[in-house]
Amino acid sequence: MARDLIKSHPLTPELSVELFAQKGIGAFRFSAALFKWSQSEFEGLQKICLQAYKNAWHVPWSSANSLYTFPTAKGGHESPLPSGVLTQALLQHVDQCMRHKDVVKRIMLAQLARTLTEWHCNSFTDFIDEMELWDWNVENKDFWSQLAKSLHSQKVSITWAEKMDQKLASVLCPEKMSWATATRSIRKCKTRIQKIGGLRVDTEPTAWGLDVQVWNLLWTGEEDMKKGIPILKRAGFESIEDLPRTAVGLSSKAYQDLPLQLRSFATSNGEQRVRVPMRKDSTAPPNFLFRST
Numbered sequence: 001m002a003r004d005l006i007k008s009h010p011l012t013p014e015l016s017v018e019l020f021a022q023k024g025i026g027a028f029r030f031s032a033a034l035f036k037w038s039q040s041e042f043e044g045l046q047k048i049c050l051q052a053y054k055n056a057w058h059v060p061w062s063s064a065n066s067l068y069t070f071p072t073a074k075g076g077h078e079s080p081l082p083s084g085v086l087t088q089a090l091l092q093h094v095d096q097c098m099r100h101k102d103v104v105k106r107i108m109l110a111q112l113a114r115t116l117t118e119w120h121c122n123s124f125t126d127f128i129d130e131m132e133l134w135d136w137n138v139e140n141k142d143f144w145s146q147l148a149k150s151l152h153s154q155k156v157s158i159t160w161a162e163k164m165d166q167k168l169a170s171v172l173c174p175e176k177m178s179w180a181t182a183t184r185s186i187r188k189c190k191t192r193i194q195k196i197g198g199l200r201v202d203t204e205p206t207a208w209g210l211d212v213q214v215w216n217l218l219w220t221g222e223e224d225m226k227k228g229i230p231i232l233k234r235a236g237f238e239s240i241e242d243l244p245r246t247a248v249g250l251s252s253k254a255y256q257d258l259p260l261q262l263r264s265f266a267t268s269n270g271e272q273r274v275r276v277p278m279r280k281d282s283t284a285p286p287n288f289l290f291r292s293t
Helices: 013-034 039-056 082-098 103-118 124-133 143-154 161-167 179-195 212-234
Strands: none
Touching (some): 082 103, 103 124, 103 143, 124 143, 124 179, 179 212
């Protein structure tokens, strides 16, 4: 293993780090874009890399990791880690596949269109934002979802995302709000509650400033979304903006203040809400909740 090659070495720390980068990081970079990596595998690889860097500097493995992960501007070594290497490898792979107007490029664009449809997104930029709610171990992860998750986790912005969306305009509608965007606010609220150990049955809804109805929709709405959106799309509603709208008055029943936890922006006054009238003959499931705009 490359980590053990530089253990008790006679080289300078800088040369040892360079040797590990060529042996260990180089071997990972060669096949990084060709495999699906789980969260546990990434954590294991990152642990090995940090141990190797500590071997290079002759410090115990129990020492702090921040010295090797922090950027040089913050006083760290900014050593390469598997997460950043994977992002580079994925970007290089997609650049090679999309460089020429050939069958490979058409296959990549077709796969991207299928992925966006499956995740109910209208653009690749929207898809990157959607990855905030998902971890590495999602069941339907493919190349594009892996790239989007990697870009989001590394906070990397790409200049060709808008050009990619323009090429998909004939298949999707990037200028309209997607179903994923319309429901992301409330799903993000659910994710935050789960991260601190909150459960549907063990947590009091009033602790989050939510009434019982919204609290129940918070936990059942995502499954209803997965069932209902395909039905709505087959009916011709590709975006939430395609749904019919009805004029409502300014009464308290028509407009209700959204709780702080469900607002799209911290500065929002919480008075904007999408009202979706459903036909009686619609086969969409009940309790279908949409995000305020």
